[in-house]
Amino acid sequence: MEFISIDNISFSYSDSENSNLVKNAVDNFSLKIKKGEFIALLGHNGCGKSTVAKHLNAMLLPDSGKVYVDGDDTSDEDKTYDIRKKVGLVLQNPDNQLVASIVEEDVAFGPENLGVAPDVIRQRVDEALKTVDMYEYRTHAPYKLSGGQKQRVAIAGILAMQPQCIVLDEPTAMLDPNGRSEVMSTLLKLNKDKNMTVILITHYMEEAVLADRVIVMDEGRILIQGTPEEVFSQVELLKKHRLDVPQATELAYKLRGCGIKTGKIPLNDEDCVKMLEEVLK
Amino acid sequence: MSNILELKNLSYIYGEGTPFEKCAVSNISLEIKKGEFIGIIGHTGSGKSTLVQMLNGLIKPSGGQVIFDGADIWENPKEIRRIRFKVGMVFQYPEYQLFEETVYKDISFGPSNMGKSGAELDQAVKAAALFTGLKEELLYKSPFDLSGGEKRRAAIAGVIAMDPEVLVLDEPTAGLDPMGRDVLLSQIVQYHKERKNTVLLVSHSMEDIARVADRIIVMNNSEAVMYDETKEVFSKGRELEKIGLRVPQITKIMLKLKEKGYDVADGILNVDDALAQIFSLLKKEGKI
Amino acid sequence: MIRDVAFGQFFPGKSIIHRVDPRAKIIMLTAFLIIIFCTFNYLSLLLVTLFTATFIALSGVPVKFYFKSLKVIVFIVLITSVLNMFYGTGDPIWEWGILKITLNGINRAIFITVRIICLILASSCLTFTTSPTDLTDALERLMKPLNKIHFPVHEIAMMMSLALRFVPTLLEETDKITQAQKARGADMESGNIFQRIKSFIPILIPLFVSAFRRAYDLATAMECRCYRGGNGRTRMKIIHMTKTDVISFCILGFIICGVVLCNIFVTAAI
Numbered sequence: 001m002e003f004i005s006i007d008n009i010s011f012s013y014s015d016s017e018n019s020n021l022v023k024n025a026v027d028n029f030s031l032k033i034k035k036g037e038f039i040a041l042l043g044h045n046g047c048g049k050s051t052v053a054k055h056l057n058a059m060l061l062p063d064s065g066k067v068y069v070d071g072d073d074t075s076d077e078d079k080t081y082d083i084r085k086k087v088g089l090v091l092q093n094p095d096n097q098l099v100a101s102i103v104e105e106d107v108a109f110g111p112e113n114l115g116v117a118p119d120v121i122r123q124r125v126d127e128a129l130k131t132v133d134m135y136e137y138r139t140h141a142p143y144k145l146s147g148g149q150k151q152r153v154a155i156a157g158i159l160a161m162q163p164q165c166i167v168l169d170e171p172t173a174m175l176d177p178n179g180r181s182e183v184m185s186t187l188l189k190l191n192k193d194k195n196m197t198v199i200l201i202t203h204y205m206e207e208a209v210l211a212d213r214v215i216v217m218d219e220g221r222i223l224i225q226g227t228p229e230e231v232f233s234q235v236e237l238l239k240k241h242r243l244d245v246p247q248a249t250e251l252a253y254k255l256r257g258c259g260i261k262t263g264k265i266p267l268n269d270e271d272c273v274k275m276l277e278e279v280l281k
Numbered sequence: 282m283s284n285i286l287e288l289k290n291l292s293y294i295y296g297e298g299t300p301f302e303k304c305a306v307s308n309i310s311l312e313i314k315k316g317e318f319i320g321i322i323g324h325t326g327s328g329k330s331t332l333v334q335m336l337n338g339l340i341k342p343s344g345g346q347v348i349f350d351g352a353d354i355w356e357n358p359k360e361i362r363r364i365r366f367k368v369g370m371v372f373q374y375p376e377y378q379l380f381e382e383t384v385y386k387d388i389s390f391g392p393s394n395m396g397k398s399g400a401e402l403d404q405a406v407k408a409a410a411l412f413t414g415l416k417e418e419l420l421y422k423s424p425f426d427l428s429g430g431e432k433r434r435a436a437i438a439g440v441i442a443m444d445p446e447v448l449v450l451d452e453p454t455a456g457l458d459p460m461g462r463d464v465l466l467s468q469i470v471q472y473h474k475e476r477k478n479t480v481l482l483v484s485h486s487m488e489d490i491a492r493v494a495d496r497i498i499v500m501n502n503s504e505a506v507m508y509d510e511t512k513e514v515f516s517k518g519r520e521l522e523k524i525g526l527r528v529p530q531i532t533k534i535m536l537k538l539k540e541k542g543y544d545v546a547d548g549i550l551n552v553d554d555a556l557a558q559i560f561s562l563l564k565k566e567g568k569i
Numbered sequence: 570m571i572r573d574v575a576f577g578q579f580f581p582g583k584s585i586i587h588r589v590d591p592r593a594k595i596i597m598l599t600a601f602l603i604i605i606f607c608t609f610n611y612l613s614l615l616l617v618t619l620f621t622a623t624f625i626a627l628s629g630v631p632v633k634f635y636f637k638s639l640k641v642i643v644f645i646v647l648i649t650s651v652l653n654m655f656y657g658t659g660d661p662i663w664e665w666g667i668l669k670i671t672l673n674g675i676n677r678a679i680f681i682t683v684r685i686i687c688l689i690l691a692s693s694c695l696t697f698t699t700s701p702t703d704l705t706d707a708l709e710r711l712m713k714p715l716n717k718i719h720f721p722v723h724e725i726a727m728m729m730s731l732a733l734r735f736v737p738t739l740l741e742e743t744d745k746i747t748q749a750q751k752a753r754g755a756d757m758e759s760g761n762i763f764q765r766i767k768s769f770i771p772i773l774i775p776l777f778v779s780a781f782r783r784a785y786d787l788a789t790a791m792e793c794r795c796y797r798g799g800n801g802r803t804r805m806k807i808i809h810m811t812k813t814d815v816i817s818f819c820i821l822g823f824i825i826c827g828v829v830l831c832n833i834f835v836t837a838a839i
Binding site: 102 | 731737741782786787789805806
């Protein structure tokens with residue numbers, strides 16, 4: 001059975017200044033997410049990705065349609081905190097989501113809100129910090145950490161609530177390449193070792209190719225979805241919507257266009273080198 | 282061509298004389314020619330930001346000189362504000378500096394600080410808006426009502442409007458979506474072509490740098506470890522990796538291919554060049 | 570720069586003063602501050618000064634940071650002591666028009682100066698050795714009884730700790746915005762007072778906008794982490810009174826007794 005089920009939701013933001021101007025941020029959108037899946041959600045700014053993310057933990061409720069998390073309807077007010085405990089949301093700006101002046105106290109914030117016993121919180125905080133590899137920084141002040149470290153602390157803060165699913169809304173947008181790879185390897189580890197369901201919103205194709213399933217959104221709807229191979233092999237469609245394609249994939253695509261057989265479409269440099277060796281053999 | 286900027290043994294030490302003393306820029310000497318497009322790469326903390334802030338006198342060097350158009354910019358410290366109009370600086374996330382009631386007024390902040398007014402000011406503002414692709418009707422809106430991408434452009438226009446001879450951009454595309462990145466970068470290239478002035482671009486995106494830069498400064502541990510043509514720098518992929526930097530994916534693919542014994546050129550920067558290389562290999566072996 | 574202000578900073582450490590329960594520290598500081606103003610003769614003033622010096626030494630925080638915290642108030646101290654000098658009673662030592670200085674006035678000036686300095690140093694000792702979170706946490710616990718009269722104790726404590734958390738972030742942001750506006754030719758160094766105040770608008774407006782944006786994000790993040798006010802909330806760190814706390818209360822007791830005894834047996838200087 002799927003862990004999250006989004007059934008035909010639509011959602012509009014009402015413009016406070018101009019009540020006539022209402023935008024369909026998400027338009028008749030459906031999606032099923034299985035436990036343990038790693039999903040990458042792509043699309044331009046304003047395509048509705050973040051709106052979908054906020055529906056997953058009942059931060060937003062659909063105008064029409066339903067969202068079910070582990071069988072619970074997100075519009076059921078009694079379940080709101082159960083749902084937020086199960087589905088954690090990490091935001092883009094790491095500075096703005098850390099609440100305490102000391103790393104470990106920040107990580108404790110979630111379980112404290114849930115009323116967990118002090119010794120259990122301690123245990124969860126230590127474990128969460130070890131998982132994201134930030135344990136030795138537990139007594140540091142967050143503002144002295146690098147972007148990647150802050151974002152990992154934010155992830156630990158969610159992990160301490162022991163969720164089953166973690167949703168990340170462009171967590172790497174403000175990070176440098178090192179920070180991005182730190183966050184990515186943390187997410188992959190969580191997904192592989194702890195069977196955590198991960199939904200990653202990103203603009204970076206090199207991150208999306210690591211997911212099990214890639215979903216591309218456009219104007220509140222799904223444009224394409226499938227395995228990274230399936231999605232990125234549609235170079236024409238992605239280019240038409242001015243989305244990036246890994247250069248490895250683009251090269252293979254152009255070779256194909258010239259009538260050269262390339263076999264499986266490569267998504268990273270290693271596969272691409274292998275493919276080129278085949279071609280040149 | 283003549284040098285627009287010359288750095289001579291430039292150094293900067295943070296917190297000099299305190300226990301927290303840290304060298305951010307150490308003994309950099311290099312020359313930048315008029316009209317060049319320079320890329321600056323290096324990981325966070327390598328000294329890039331400090332270096333560029335010394336170019337327009339926002340930070341006073343601890344040692345060495347910055348020479349702009351033949352004269353030391355600190356020759357007369359009281360006149361340092363003038364240098365800021367000649368070396369325009371766009372910071373990271375520049376949209377956070379917008380403050381005026383309208384976009385138009387905000388863009389005119391820089392040029393009016395220079396003493397421009399009337400038709401001259403109007404022309405500077407409108408030309409800058411045009412370069413960054415801001416529609417005219419947006420000029421009379423509040424900057425806070427714009428979308429993220431539009432705010433970014435308005436802020437960049439605010440620096441371009443001063444018509445600086447050198448434009449420094451610190452990660453202008455950070456946080457934008459792929460389309461926004463692509464469009465903004467094209468506009469910067471267009472601006473460089475039309476005004477024929479010098480542009481310095483600091484970026485973490487090697488693909489972007491490969492696309493636009495003539496030459497690249499590579500910073501590591503507060504030193505400029507490489508300063509060469511883009512092709513040359515990116516053909517040293519392994520050396521860059523050693524200091525924690527990448528090369529564009531396509532460059533890396535061709536580098537690996539070369540290491541496997543195939544006869545391909547060094548420093549391939551885009552997919553089309555790579556394609557041409559592969560075709561010539563195929564032709565040589567008589568496969569097509 | 571703004572960052573040089575040492576008052577209100579926290580220096581992590583493991584000294585005996587660091588280890589005292591933050592609640593005990595707040596209570597003791599309050600009592601000590603009252604005692605400081607109950608010194609009426611030089612012996613008790615000396616006692617209070619000695620104890621302040623002991624606290625500073627025990628805190629393990631470099632003395633120069635204490636001096637830095639004094640720098641801010643030098644002006645206030647000077648003015649109050651000079652004013653006090655002219656308000657003494659008794660026979661004048663020196664007279665000029667309506668201005669006269671008496672022995673009592675000089676004594677007053679000395680007392681007020683020493684008292685204010687001790688007050689600032691003792692308070693600095695608290696903030697230097699207690700993390701902001703501990704401090705707000707302790708305040709929340711101490712003020713808990715006020716909940717009964719519907720005083721929003723938890724909310725106020727939460728606001729304080731969030732404000733403290735964002736001080737460094739906003740300071741950094743102020744620096745960045747200042748540099749960005751200077752790069753656009755903003756002139757903050759010349760002109761008369763009105764021009765100078767006006768020149769801060771390009772910094773203040775973006776700063777406010779950014780603070781609101783951060784507040785909005787923060788609220789979302791807190792909601793995502795199941796925050797719903799103080800009800801049903803637990804804390805990871807529980808603070809117990811320990812032997813150190815008992816000892817420190819005893820020491821405070823000695824000081825109080827000392828000052829009281831001095832006041833009884835020694836004639837007042839003011």
